[in-house]
Amino acid sequence: MVFDYVDGGADDEVTMRRNEDAFAAVAFRPKMASGNVEPRLGVTVLGTEIDFPVLLAPCGLVRLLHADGPTGVARAAASRGTVSVLSTVSGSPVEVVAGESKAPLWFQLYSSAGLSEADSLCDRAAAAGVDVLMVTVDTPTLGNRERDVRHGVAPPLRVDAHNAVPLGLQVLARPRWAAQLAATGIRLSRKGAGPVGHGSGLLSSVASPFSWDDLVHVRNRWHGQFVVKGVLSGADARRAVDSGADAVVVSNHGGRQLDGAPATLQTLPGVVAAVGGDVEVLIDGGIRRGSHVVAALALGARAVLIGRPYLFGLASAGEQGVVRILDILRAEMHRTMVLMGCSSVDQLSPDWLEVPRT
Numbered sequence: 001m002v003f004d005y006v007d008g009g010a011d012d013e014v015t016m017r018r019n020e021d022a023f024a025a026v027a028f029r030p031k032m033a034s035g036n037v038e039p040r041l042g043v044t045v046l047g048t049e050i051d052f053p054v055l056l057a058p059c060g061l062v063r064l065l066h067a068d069g070p071t072g073v074a075r076a077a078a079s080r081g082t083v084s085v086l087s088t089v090s091g092s093p094v095e096v097v098a099g100e101s102k103a104p105l106w107f108q109l110y111s112s113a114g115l116s117e118a119d120s121l122c123d124r125a126a127a128a129g130v131d132v133l134m135v136t137v138d139t140p141t142l143g144n145r146e147r148d149v150r151h152g153v154a155p156p157l158r159v160d161a162h163n164a165v166p167l168g169l170q171v172l173a174r175p176r177w178a179a180q181l182a183a184t185g186i187r188l189s190r191k192g193a194g195p196v197g198h199g200s201g202l203l204s205s206v207a208s209p210f211s212w213d214d215l216v217h218v219r220n221r222w223h224g225q226f227v228v229k230g231v232l233s234g235a236d237a238r239r240a241v242d243s244g245a246d247a248v249v250v251s252n253h254g255g256r257q258l259d260g261a262p263a264t265l266q267t268l269p270g271v272v273a274a275v276g277g278d279v280e281v282l283i284d285g286g287i288r289r290g291s292h293v294v295a296a297l298a299l300g301a302r303a304v305l306i307g308r309p310y311l312f313g314l315a316s317a318g319e320q321g322v323v324r325i326l327d328i329l330r331a332e333m334h335r336t337m338v339l340m341g342c343s344s345v346d347q348l349s350p351d352w353l354e355v356p357r358t
Contacts, residue, residue: 001151001170002064006311009255010143015263016255019286022263026295027354034341039334042081043345045303046132046225046247046280048104051081052330053303053345054293056310056322057284058108058134058229063091065315067180071100072319073310078103080326085134085305088121098128106132108229110139110208115217122221131224134249137240138230140209143257212243219244227282232267234274237281247280247302254285254307265296269350272300290332294340298348 009016041052056077063069070090074097077084086097088110098105107125111118125133171178210218219226228240229249240248250268252261264285272281283296284305296304306329313321342348 001148001153002315004147004151005061005145005153006065006308006315008145008147009259010145010257011259013255013259015252015259015261016286018261018263019252019255019265020288021286022265023286023288023292023295026265028291028294028336028340029352029354030339031341034343037338037341037343039337039342040344040346041330041333041337043303045083045282046227048083048132050083050303052293052333053297053301054287054326054329054333055082055106055282055303055305056084057305057307058085058087058090058106058136059307059311060087060089061091062087062311062314064181065311066318066321068314068318070097073314073322074101074103074105076310076319076322076326079323080330082326083132085132094121094125094128094130098130105130106134106227108134108136109218110136111210112207115214118214118218119221122218126223132227133218133222133224134227134229135210135215135218136208136229136251136253137210137215137236138251138253138257139207141207143253143259145256212239215240215243215245231271232261232264234270237271237274241275241279245279247282248275249305250281250283250285250301251305252285265299268296268299268301290329290334291336293329293333294336294342294348295353297345298350298352300350 043050043053056073062073070086070092074084083104083106085106085108086094087108094107107130109118109121111121122133215228225246226244227247227249228243228245230251230253231237231240231248232250232252237248248271250264250271252258252264264283268283275281280302281300282303282305283301284307287293287296287304287306288309293304310322310325313325317324340352342352
């Protein structure tokens with residue numbers, strides 16, 4: 001159940017495959033005889049210096065995967081000089097993760113209960129020391145994730161003793177996981193002054209039908225950096241800028257929302273052109289290797305966000321599994337740039353790529 005929740009996408013999973021296929025279709029144009037190249041990978045994202053341009057994306061129910069949960073993810077990111085983005089529905093409240101991780105943290109906002117809940121979450125994130133707020137705009141309702149339906153965990157998902165009946169064999173086969181989850185439970189950064197208790201209708205809480213007027217309201221409420229996640233066109237990117245965004249994330253939710261949406265790498269150049277340098281552009285979706293990071297930066301992204309890769313690392317080995325994923329991506333990115341003859345991410349541009357026309 002948990003594997004398919006992470007690994008799966010919406011409907012026929014066409015968009016999820018398109019994301020990966022778009023990166024696979026990219027060809028590099030290396031510059032030979034470049035001598036001894038020692039690439040510089042560091043960048044600045046929204047005023048924060050990070051050691052290499054890979055951030056950990058906000059993901060729901062991270063606490064399901066391992067006892068280290070979102071706190072371990074935040075610590076892993078900090079240990080490798082980058083940042084993680086905590087989802088409202090990660091399974092751990094923002095106050096807990098910020099307090100226990102002692103690491104730089106961004107917060108991603110969902111609000112199914114309207115602007116009053118959004119205001120409360122903004123205030124709690126600010127009080128916890130969060131500097132960057134990310135609002136996801138591609139989730140007015142949940143996509144049809146058929147793998148979850150087949151497991152009987154379609155929304156509203158409950159993570160409690162009731163799941164032990166239809167999923168009994170899976171739970172019994174993993175007693176340590178079940179015991180840890182039963183002991184700590186799933187708690188969300190939802191409305192009210194404190195964290196919501198053990199899982200009640202968790203996935204139904206993800207639907208968050210923000211309008212552009214709502215984004216303006218949240219922007220006025222939030223006094224830090226403001227990011228809009230989920231744009232797939234230049235027109236929407238401009239609307240985000242007009243709504244006060246300091247950065248946009250080109251994203252199709254990893255293929256988990258609208259199946260049939262375009263690959264993020266294909267839409268990235270149009271978004272970069274539309275914002276014209278007014279804001280920073282980030283991207284997620286389909287990034288599986290360090291070479292993919294290089295391709296995204298060459299097409300104008302300031303940095304990338306990864307989801308599934310670090311979630312699999314977390315499930316495998318907790319915090320250290322996330323560290324290992326980041327180390328692999330960094331080593332691959334470094335090697336790719338050496339082989340290309342490129343000495344700094346600042347030098348990357350479309351001239352380094354051959355991207356098939358679609």
